[in-house]
Amino acid sequence: MEVLCSARREAEQAEVFLVSSPDSIGIQFEANELKQVQTKESSSIALRIFREGRIGFATASGGGGLEALVDMAVETSQFGSPANFQFPSSQDYSEVCIIAPEVEEIAMERMVEIGKELIAKIRGHTPDILCDVQVTRGTSSISLINSQGGEGRYDSSFFSLSLEGILVRDTDMLFVGDSGSSCRPDFIGVDDLADRVIWQLEMAKKKAAVSTKLLPIIFTPNGVASALLSPLVLAFNGKAVLEGASPLKDKLGEQVFDKKLSLWDDATIAYGVGSYPFDDEGVSSQRLPLVTNGVVANFLYDLQTAALAGTHSTGNGQRVGGGFPSPAISSLILSGGDVSFQAMVEDMKEGLIVEQLIGADQGNLLGGDFSGNVLLGYKVENGEIVGRVKDTMIAGNVYQVLKELLGIGQEARWVGGILQTPPLYCSHVSVVTKGS
Amino acid sequence: MRDLIADALKGHDADYIEIHFEESQATNIAYRGERLEEISRARNSGGNVRALVQGSWGFVSFNRLGGLRDKVALALEEARLASRGPFKLFPTEPVVETVVPQSEKGSTAMPLAAKKELLGEYNEIILSSPKIQSSRINYRDAGRQSIFANSEGSYIEQAKTDLTLRLTAIAREDNEVQQAGLSLGGNGEFSAVEGLHEQAREIARRAAALLSAPQVKGGEYTVILDPILAGVFAHEAFGHLSESDFVYQNENLRQIMALGKRFGGKHLNIVDDATIPNLRGSYKYDDEGTPATKTYLIREGILEGRLHSRETAAKMGERATGNARAINYLFSPIVRMSNTFIEPGSASFEAMLGDIEEGVYVEDWYGGMTSLEMFTFSAGEAYMIRRGRLAELLRPVVLTGNVFTTLQNIDAIGNDLEMNQGGGCGKGGQYPLPVSNGSPHIRIRHCVIGGR
Numbered sequence: 091m092e093v094l095c096s097a098r099r100e101a102e103q104a105e106v107f108l109v110s111s112p113d114s115i116g117i118q119f120e121a122n123e124l125k126q127v128q129t130k131e132s133s134s135i136a137l138r139i140f141r142e143g144r145i146g147f148a149t150a151s152g153g154g155g156l157e158a159l160v161d162m163a164v165e166t167s168q169f170g171s172p173a174n175f176q177f178p179s180s181q182d183y184s185e186v187c188i189i190a191p192e193v194e195e196i197a198m199e200r201m202v203e204i205g206k207e208l209i210a211k212i213r214g215h216t217p218d219i220l221c222d223v224q225v226t227r228g229t230s231s232i233s234l235i236n237s238q239g240g241e242g243r244y245d246s247s248f249f250s251l252s253l254e255g256i257l258v259r260d261t262d263m264l265f266v267g268d269s270g271s272s273c274r275p276d277f278i279g280v281d282d283l284a285d286r287v288i289w290q291l292e293m294a295k296k297k298a299a300v301s302t303k304l305l306p307i308i309f310t311p312n313g314v315a316s317a318l319l320s321p322l323v324l325a326f327n328g329k330a331v332l333e334g335a336s337p338l339k340d341k342l343g344e345q346v347f348d349k350k351l352s353l354w355d356d357a358t359i360a361y362g363v364g365s366y367p368f369d370d371e372g373v374s375s376q377r378l379p380l381v382t383n384g385v386v387a388n389f390l391y392d393l394q395t396a397a398l399a400g401t402h403s404t405g406n407g408q409r410v411g412g413g414f415p416s417p418a419i420s421s422l423i424l425s426g427g428d429v430s431f432q433a434m435v436e437d438m439k440e441g442l443i444v445e446q447l448i449g450a451d452q453g454n455l456l457g458g459d460f461s462g463n464v465l466l467g468y469k470v471e472n473g474e475i476v477g478r479v480k481d482t483m484i485a486g487n488v489y490q491v492l493k494e495l496l497g498i499g500q501e502a503r504w505v506g507g508i509l510q511t512p513p514l515y516c517s518h519v520s521v522v523t524k525g526s
Numbered sequence: 527m528r529d530l531i532a533d534a535l536k537g538h539d540a541d542y543i544e545i546h547f548e549e550s551q552a553t554n555i556a557y558r559g560e561r562l563e564e565i566s567r568a569r570n571s572g573g574n575v576r577a578l579v580q581g582s583w584g585f586v587s588f589n590r591l592g593g594l595r596d597k598v599a600l601a602l603e604e605a606r607l608a609s610r611g612p613f614k615l616f617p618t619e620p621v622v623e624t625v626v627p628q629s630e631k632g633s634t635a636m637p638l639a640a641k642k643e644l645l646g647e648y649n650e651i652i653l654s655s656p657k658i659q660s661s662r663i664n665y666r667d668a669g670r671q672s673i674f675a676n677s678e679g680s681y682i683e684q685a686k687t688d689l690t691l692r693l694t695a696i697a698r699e700d701n702e703v704q705q706a707g708l709s710l711g712g713n714g715e716f717s718a719v720e721g722l723h724e725q726a727r728e729i730a731r732r733a734a735a736l737l738s739a740p741q742v743k744g745g746e747y748t749v750i751l752d753p754i755l756a757g758v759f760a761h762e763a764f765g766h767l768s769e770s771d772f773v774y775q776n777e778n779l780r781q782i783m784a785l786g787k788r789f790g791g792k793h794l795n796i797v798d799d800a801t802i803p804n805l806r807g808s809y810k811y812d813d814e815g816t817p818a819t820k821t822y823l824i825r826e827g828i829l830e831g832r833l834h835s836r837e838t839a840a841k842m843g844e845r846a847t848g849n850a851r852a853i854n855y856l857f858s859p860i861v862r863m864s865n866t867f868i869e870p871g872s873a874s875f876e877a878m879l880g881d882i883e884e885g886v887y888v889e890d891w892y893g894g895m896t897s898l899e900m901f902t903f904s905a906g907e908a909y910m911i912r913r914g915r916l917a918e919l920l921r922p923v924v925l926t927g928n929v930f931t932t933l934q935n936i937d938a939i940g941n942d943l944e945m946n947q948g949g950g951c952g953k954g955g956q957y958p959l960p961v962s963n964g965s966p967h968i969r970i971r972h973c974v975i976g977g978r
Contacts, residue, residue: 449894
C-alpha cells in the first residue's frame with residue numbers, strides 16, 4: 091500500500107479505502123426492444139488522514155489523481171474537523187454471504203433472454219404495453235487498510251432486474267413496475283416480478299373515483315418504500331439525532347410507534363445487496379434493532395458521529411457515492427404481522443391501496459411529513475378493489491400514521507433489495523382529489 | 527490524445543462510434559450545525575466508447591485509457607447482441623473545436639480557506655438566529671474537461687465548471703421541526719455564492735416562523751407561483767414531456783404530443799435554450815457533438831418543438847436540437863433539458879393578486895417530480911391570499927396536477943422573468959445534471975394543494 095505509506099509520512103493516522111468493479115454488465119430494453127448493452131469498469135480510492143489533529147479527505151479515480159491524493163488530503167486537513175476517534179485496529183470479521191460466483195457466468199446472451207422473457211409475459215397479459223427493462227449483474231471488491239493495523243477485504247456480487255411499463259390510452263397514462271436485487275441471481279424470479287406487475291395491471295383496469303376526505307390506506311411493500319421510508323431513515327440517522335433535528339432525539343426507550351411494529355437494520359442478511367462483513371470504516375456489521383414492539387431501540391452511527399455522541403459505531407458508516415463516511419442503512423427489515431392482505435382489503439368500507447407516490451420526498455421529511463401524488467393506487471369499496479385512482483394526492487406524518495396501525499400484513503417481501511416490508515394498514519390519511 | 531483516439535476509431539465495421547474522455551476536479555464543503563462535517567477534494571478521470579451497429583448500441587465505460595481499441599471492439603460486440611431495426615442518426619456536421627469559457631473569479635481556483643470562511647459566515651448567521659436548532663450548508667464546485675470524438679471526424683474539447691450551494695435552516699420548538707432553505711448555482715463564478723448574508727438571515731427567520739404557521743386545508747385553489755416555483759413547474763410539468771426519448775417509440779404519446787396542438791392560452795411560451803451565456807444549463811456542444819440551440823417548446827400556446835438527440839430526431843423525422851447530455855463518463859448521453867423557462871408576459875404581480883378572493887401564493891421549492899402526465903412540486907414557502915392581499919404564512923405545501931389541464935388553467939403570466947440556478951435534474955439514474963429554469967410570476971386556476 092504505497093498510498094498508506096506516503097500518507098503516514100504526513101499524518102498521525104491514515105486510512106485507505108478501495109472499491110473496484112471490474113465489469114458490471116447492463117442490458118437495457120426500451121419500449122420492448124433491446125436498445126443498449128453496456129459494460130462498466132470502475133475503480134476508486136479514498137484517503138482519510140488525521141494531521142495535526144484534524145481530518146483530511148480526498149478521493150480519486152482513474153489514472154489522474156493518485157499522485158495528488160496525499161496532497162489533496164493534506165490540504166483539506168488544514169480546515170477539517172477535529173479527529174475525535176481512532177481508526178479500528180486489527181480484528182476478525184464474521185463471514186457474511188454476499189458472493190454468488192455463478193453471477194459471473196451469466197452470459198450477456200442469457201441476460202438478453204431474461205429481459206425478453208419478462209417482456210413477453212407482461213405483453214401476454216397486456217399486448218399494447220411498452221416496457222423498459224434493465225438486467226444488470228456484476229461483482230465488486232472492497233479493501234480497506236489503516237495505520238492502526240486494521241485491514242479487511244471482501245468481494246460481493248449483484249444481480250438485478252427491473253421493469254417499468256407504460257400504457258397510454260388517449261391522454262390517460264398508466265405506470266406499472268417492479269424490481270428486485272440480490273447477490274444471488276436465483277433469488278430474483280422473472281415469474282414473481284411478472285406476476286406482481288400483472289396484478290397491478292389487473293387492479294388498474296377500471297378507474298374509480300375518490301373524494302377529498304380522511305381515509306384508511308393500505309401501503310403495499312412498494313407503497314411503504316415510496317411514501318414512508320425516507321422520513322423514517324432520516325430520523326434514525328445518528329447525525330440528525332446528535333444535532334437535535336430528529337424528532338426521535340429524546341425518544342430512546344420510549345413507545346413512539348404501534349406495539350405491533352418492529353424494525354431493524356441488518357447488514358448480515360445472506361445475499362442482501364446491502365450486506366457486508368464490515369462497514370466502509372472497518373467496523374464489524376451487525377443486526378441492529380431500531381424499533382422493538384414500537385419502542386425506539388437504537389440509532390445508526392459511524393465512527394465520527396458515535397464519538398461525538400459518546401457511543402459506539404453501529405457499523406453503519408458508509409460512503410454513499412464514494413464520499414465521506416456517514417451513517418446509512420444497510421438493509422431495513424420491518425417485521426411481518428398477522429393479517430393477510432386480503433383480510434385488510436375486506437376490512438375496508440372505503441379506502442385506498444397505495445403502491446407508488448411521486449414527489450413523496452419533497453416535504454418536511456425531517457418532521458416526518460410525507461405527501462405526494464398517487465402514481466399507482468387503487469380504491470377499495472366495501473371490501474373490494476374497484477379500480478385505479480387518478481388525480482389524487484395523499485398527505486400525512488409518519489409519527490401519526492405509524493402510532494396506531496389498523497394492521498400489519500403477513501406478506502413481507504423485498505423492495506429494491508434494501509427494504510423488506512409487509513403491507514401496512516393505516517387509518518385516517520388525508521386524501522385530496524380534484525373536482526370535489 | 528487526439529492521435530490515440532483517432533487510431534482507436536479507425537477501421538471498424540460499425541455505423542457510428544464515439545469516444546468520450548474526461549477529467550474532473552471537485553471540492554465539497556458541508557456544515558451540519560456548528561460542525562464542519564466535510565471538506566474534501568476529488569479528482570476523477572475516465573471515458574467511454576459508444577457504438578451503433580444495425581440500430582442498437584453498445585457502451586463501454588472505463589477508468590484507464592489503455593487498450594482503447596479493444597474497448598471499441600467490445601462495444602461493437604455488445605451492439606451486435608441487440609436486434610432493433612437499423613436507422614441513420616440525424617446528420618450533423620463534423621466539428622473540430624476547443625471551447626474554453628472565460629472566467630473572472632473561477633470558483634475552482636479560489637483558495638479553500640476563502641470558501642470555508644464565507645460558508646462559515648453564513649452558517650454562523652443561521653445558527654445565531656432565534657429558535658434555530660441546526661443548519662446545513664452544502665457547497666460544491668466541480669471543473670470538467672471533456673473530449674468528444676466520433677467516427678465522422680468530430681473532435682471537440684470543452685471545459686465547464688459547475689457550482690452549487692444550498693443553505694438550510696432547521697428550527698425546532700418542542701416536537702415540531704421545520705426547515706427553510708435556499709438553493710443557488712452557477713457556471714463556476716464564485717460571485718454567485720457571495721454576499722448572501724441577508725438571505726441567510728431570512729431563511730432562518732422563515733424556518734422559525736413556520737413553527738407556528740398553520741397547515742393549509744387541502745383542496746383546489748387559485749394559486750400564484752413565484753418565478754422560482756413557476757420555473758420548476760415549467761421544467762417538471764412540461765419540460766420532461768418535451769424530451770423525445772419518452773415519446774419517440776410510443777405511438778399514443780406521439781399523438782398526445784403532436785406538434786401544432788394547443789396546450790395553453792396565447793400568452794404561453796415555453797423555451798429551452800442552451801445558448802444563453804453563463805447559465806448552469808448552458809453549453810456550446812452537447813455530448814453527441816451537436817451544437818446547442820434555442821428551442822420553442824410552446825409558442826403562443828401551441829406545441830411547436832421538442833428536445834432531441836440524434837437518434838430521437840432521426841426516428842421522429844425532426845431536427846436534432848443538441849440536447850443529448852450525460853452527467854459523466856459512466857453514462858450514455860440521453861435527452862435532457864438545458865435552461866428551460868416561461869417567457870414573460872404583461873401582467874403585474876399586483877394585478878394577479880387583485881381579483882383573488884381566496885387563494886394561495888407559493889414561493890421557492892424543495893423539489894419536483896413528474897410521471898409525464900402527472901406532476902407534483904413542493905413550495906418551500908406559502909401564504910394565503912385573502913381578498914386580493916397576501917395573508918398568513920402557511921406550512922410548506924405540495925402542489926399536484928395533470929399537466930394538460932394545468933397548462934390550460936394558467937390564466938395570467940407576469941412581466942418579471944427570473945432564472946433559478948439551484949438544484950439539479952435527475953433522469954435515468956443520472957443525477958444531478960446542471961440545468962437552470964425560470965419564469966415570471968404565473969397564476970393557475972383550480973390547482974390541487976395537498977394538506978391535512
